[in-house]
Amino acid sequence: MSETSSSLTLPDPAPQKTSFSGTLYRGNEGMWSWVLHRITGVAIYFFLLVHVLDTALIRVSPEAYNAVMATYKNPIMGLGETVLVGAVVLHALNGLRVIMVDVWPWATRNQRPLFWIVMGLVVVLMAYFVPNHLINVFSPMEGGH
Amino acid sequence: MSDTQLPQGDPKGQDSGVHPAHSGPTGAPTPMADRPDTASTDDQSSAHQVAEAAAQSSTEPKPVENEYDGADRETQPAPSHDVPESFNVTVIVRRYDPEVDDEPRWVDYDVQMYPTERILDALHRIKWEQDPSLAFRRSCAHGICGSDAMRINGKNRLACKALVKDFDISKPIYVEAIKGLPLEKDLIVNMEPFFDSYREIQPFLQAASKPEKERHQTIAQRERFDDTTKCILCAACTTSCPVFWTDGQYFGPAAIVNAHRFIFDSRDEASQVRLDILNDKEGVWRCRTTFNCTDACPRGIQVTKAIAEVKQALISGVKL
Ligand code: HEM
Ligand code: SF4
Ligand code: FES
Numbered sequence: 005m006s007e008t009s010s011s012l013t014l015p016d017p018a019p020q021k022t023s024f025s026g027t028l029y030r031g032n033e034g035m036w037s038w039v040l041h042r043i044t045g046v047a048i049y050f051f052l053l054v055h056v057l058d059t060a061l062i063r064v065s066p067e068a069y070n071a072v073m074a075t076y077k078n079p080i081m082g083l084g085e086t087v088l089v090g091a092v093v094l095h096a097l098n099g100l101r102v103i104m105v106d107v108w109p110w111a112t113r114n115q116r117p118l119f120w121i122v123m124g125l126v127v128v129l130m131a132y133f134v135p136n137h138l139i140n141v142f143s144p145m146e147g148g149h
Numbered sequence: 150m151s152d153t154q155l156p157q158g159d160p161k162g163q164d165s166g167v168h169p170a171h172s173g174p175t176g177a178p179t180p181m182a183d184r185p186d187t188a189s190t191d192d193q194s195s196a197h198q199v200a201e202a203a204a205q206s207s208t209e210p211k212p213v214e215n216e217y218d219g220a221d222r223e224t225q226p227a228p229s230h231d232v233p234e235s236f237n238v239t240v241i242v243r244r245y246d247p248e249v250d251d252e253p254r255w256v257d258y259d260v261q262m263y264p265t266e267r268i269l270d271a272l273h274r275i276k277w278e279q280d281p282s283l284a285f286r287r288s289c290a291h292g293i294c295g296s297d298a299m300r301i302n303g304k305n306r307l308a309c310k311a312l313v314k315d316f317d318i319s320k321p322i323y324v325e326a327i328k329g330l331p332l333e334k335d336l337i338v339n340m341e342p343f344f345d346s347y348r349e350i351q352p353f354l355q356a357a358s359k360p361e362k363e364r365h366q367t368i369a370q371r372e373r374f375d376d377t378t379k380c381i382l383c384a385a386c387t388t389s390c391p392v393f394w395t396d397g398q399y400f401g402p403a404a405i406v407n408a409h410r411f412i413f414d415s416r417d418e419a420s421q422v423r424l425d426i427l428n429d430k431e432g433v434w435r436c437r438t439t440f441n442c443t444d445a446c447p448r449g450i451q452v453t454k455a456i457a458e459v460k461q462a463l464i465s466g467v468k469l
Contacts, residue, residue, distance in 0.1 A: 025320035027243075029328070030303035034440025034453070035391065105438050105453075107461065112454045115440060 033119040041098050044091040051088055082141030086134055093129050097122045238262045238318045240271050242283065243325035244335050253332065256280075257321070264314035268301055268324065272308060272336075285336035292447060295383030299336050300325045305385040305445040327388035329397060343384045346400045350408040350426055355419035370415040373469055377410040377455050379448040386442035386452050398431045402442035402452045405433055409455040412467060420467050424459070433459050 024030055062069040075081075101118050104111035111118060238260050245253035258279055260271045269287055276283045288294040290309045297308040301324050302316065308324070316322050330338035356364065380403065387393050387401030408427055412420045427433045433456055442452040462468070 024302055024304075025317065025323065026303055027300070027323050027325060028303050029300070029389070029391075029441070031389075031391075031439060031441045032444050034438060034444075038391070038437050038439040102438060106457055109454065109457070112457050113451075115438070115453075 033116045037098055037101070037119050037122070041095060041102070044095040047091050048088070048095060079141055082138070085141075086137055089133060089137070090126070090130055094122070094126050097125055233263045233265060235261045235263050236318060238271060238313060238316075239321040240268075240275065241321045241323050242272075242275070242335070243323075244283070245326075245332055246282070246334060253325075255323075262313045262318075264312070266313050267309055268306075268311040268313065268322065269297060269308040271313065271322075272324070283336075284334045293381060295381035298327055298383040298385040298388070298447075300327055300388075305389040305441075307383060307385070307447045310447050327384060329388045329390075329394045330384070338388075340384060342397060343387055343401070343403065344382075346387075346404040347382065347407060350400070350404050350423050351419060352407045352411065354411065354414065354417055355422075356416055357418060364416045366415055370469060373415070374410050374413040376450055377406045377413075379450055380406050380410070381448060382407075383447060385445040385447060386450075389441040389445040391439055391441065392435050392437055396431070396435065399435045400427065400429075400432055402436075402456060405436075405456050405459055406450060406452055409459055412459065412462060413469060415469050420462075424463055424467070427459055428463055433463065436460070 029035075058069070058072050061072060098119075101111070101115070101122050104118065105115045106112075240258045240260055241255050242258065243253050244250070244256045258271075258275045260274050260279075262271055262274075269290060272283065272285055272287075276285075285297065285299070285308070287297040287309060289296075292307055292310045295307070298305055299308055301308065301311050302322055305327055313322075324336065326332055326336045326338050330340060330343060333339050382403060384403060386406070387403045390399070390402060393399050393401045405427060408423045411417045412423050436453070436456045438453055438457075440453050442456075443450075443454070446452050
């Protein structure tokens with residue numbers, strides 16, 4: 005579609021055959037990318053809050069700091085780190101998409117493919133990170149974290 | 150539908166294909182299909198020649214040259230097209246009567262529908278044949294007045310533009326009022342907060358200069374804001390916006406669209422006034438680019454793009 009179209013030839017949004025039935029608001033890529041962005045943003049915020057507190061502990065008592073850090077070195081925390089990295093990667097890449105959508109008309113028009121590019125990049129980056137990270141988490145190497 | 154209601158003539162699918170106007174151009178296999186060199190148009194014109202020759206060879210002299218007795222007129226009724234079958238659709242409407250109900254409730258209706266019909270027809274059938282107390286707004290019924298925006302299967306649309314055949318009718322179709330505006334009754338919401346925001350952005354031309362004749366504008370200048378002139382103020386966009394649902398103070402996409410229509414109008418002189426209004430904390434910066442408004446707009450307006458252009462105008466000035 006051209007950037008502007010005359011009002012004489014109204015583009016009728018092509019009705020898509022819909023199999024959805026229900027009442028939850030059915031947004032498309034744009035809405036779900038925003039939902040993910042807010043969830044990951046809030047999740048990262050709470051992680052950072054805790055992280056600032058536990059790191060600050062080192063100024064209070066290095067022993068306590070070491071004790072807290074030791075509790076983090078278990079597989080459940082390892083999986084949590086995987087989720088955290090995934091959230092940060094998604095939030096950062098989609099954040100770049102949102103910035104482009106706001107300032108670059110081309111990106112405004114192509115926000116949908118851009119969303120799928122972001123998702124693709126997240127999958128690729130995580131496909132690289134997750135196996136490496138999990139090997140670290142589950143192999144009983146000392147010093148590994 | 151029973152056969153007695155069919156127009157007389159061929160029942161569906163029984164057309165023999167001998168009708169000259171009906172064979173050939175459809176591309177369907179006809180007796181001529183094995184003669185690819187004979188275009189079907191030839192076939193038709195030859196049929197006309199035969200008819201003319203028959204008329205000329207008539208022994209009766211014709212008193213008036215132009216007289217046309219209609220002998221070669223098509224005598225068969227126009228071939229009947231497939232009569233659409235009606236089917237049963239379950240429509241579940243979120244009803245609310247403030248005098249009776251504490252909470253809105255979902256009510257099921259079974260309606261006989263044709264694929265050519267719209268959700269608005271289903272609502273009419275419910276109101277006219279099953280429950281006259283059902284309340285909804287509609288005026289033009291043809292996508293012009295903007296009174297019947299509602300949430301149908303979780304998406305804002307005009308009931309008068311939502312064709313039944315575009316839905317999976319093996320499942321029920323849910324119809325409820327648009328979200329984020331005060332519910333008054335059934336599918337009717339109080340539109341005043343919506344129109345208040347609209348009025349606030351001063352949706353009228355403001356120009357101090359008095360031209361001798363008309364105010365000139367080039368085609369390109371007119372094109373600049375053409376998209377946003379199409380708005381019918383149906384509120385489908387504003388009530389599809391997650392920001393508006395949680396923050397009713399947000400101006401909302403429709404007000405911004407109508408501000409855009411004047412901000413980028415070369416004849417208008419109050420662009421800066423409107424930009425200042427939309428620079429408010431509840432203005433364009435609330436937009437989170439979810440594109441729900443763009444997807445919901447029944448006029449196909451690129452709503453999020455218009456909002457992005459207003460944001461840009463706030464940063465780097467209006468570029469006409
Ligand atoms: C890695 C670099 C980051 C980038 C590129 C980025 C980008 C963005 C952008 C562009 C937005 C605006 C979204 C919108 O307008 O819809 C946003 C929102 C947000 N970000 Fe980030 N961000 C980053 C890191 C973070 C971090 C570390 C946190 C946690 C402290 C965070 C928490 C949030 C939250 C809570 C929101 C609000 C979400 C919303 O209003 O929808 N972000 N981010
Ligand atoms: S911009 Fe589109 S959806 Fe919004 S009020 Fe106007 S016509 Fe309705
Ligand atoms: S009834 Fe007028 S727009 Fe649907």
